[in-house]
Amino acid sequence: MKRRRALLATAVFFCLAPGTVAGLIPFWISRWQFEPSFFGFEPVRWFGVLLILFAVPVLLESCARFAVEGLGTPAPILPTQHLVVKGLYRYVRNPMYVAVVSIIIGQGLLLGNASVLLYAAVVWAAFFGFVLLYEEPKLRKTYGAEYDAYTARVPRWIPRITN
Numbered sequence: 001m002k003r004r005r006a007l008l009a010t011a012v013f014f015c016l017a018p019g020t021v022a023g024l025i026p027f028w029i030s031r032w033q034f035e036p037s038f039f040g041f042e043p044v045r046w047f048g049v050l051l052i053l054f055a056v057p058v059l060l061e062s063c064a065r066f067a068v069e070g071l072g073t074p075a076p077i078l079p080t081q082h083l084v085v086k087g088l089y090r091y092v093r094n095p096m097y098v099a100v101v102s103i104i105i106g107q108g109l110l111l112g113n114a115s116v117l118l119y120a121a122v123v124w125a126a127f128f129g130f131v132l133l134y135e136e137p138k139l140r141k142t143y144g145a146e147y148d149a150y151t152a153r154v155p156r157w158i159p160r161i162t163n
Contacts, residue, residue, distance in 0.1 A: 048109030
């Protein structure tokens, strides 16, 4: 897949998948209405804002890297031609999933909405299952020893701070 086509397809994927999971569905749940902050402690809202502010660039960079480095998309139907291991993928194998869940948690904390936080837990469980049951076996089959070496040095969910 050529880079321009990969960028366009990734942009469409971004709007459809993360846009729905981290934007539209939390809106449906909360209508983005503020409720009392958790434990009556306003700084919880600011932590939510920080999660969102840190996670959005992670999501954007990670998605773009699929097109630029991998010459494909994050969508399983248009996979990358190359294993993506640079950028934030040097620190964690699933920065997009971590970012999406962080954005949802951030919205739950900002809005004081326990239903959004519960939804974040459901999304994380779905991502975890998808990664274990589909994504990792597919990547192992596609990239073999290259993927095995990558998984040996980069954690799945919690970012490794050192390079």
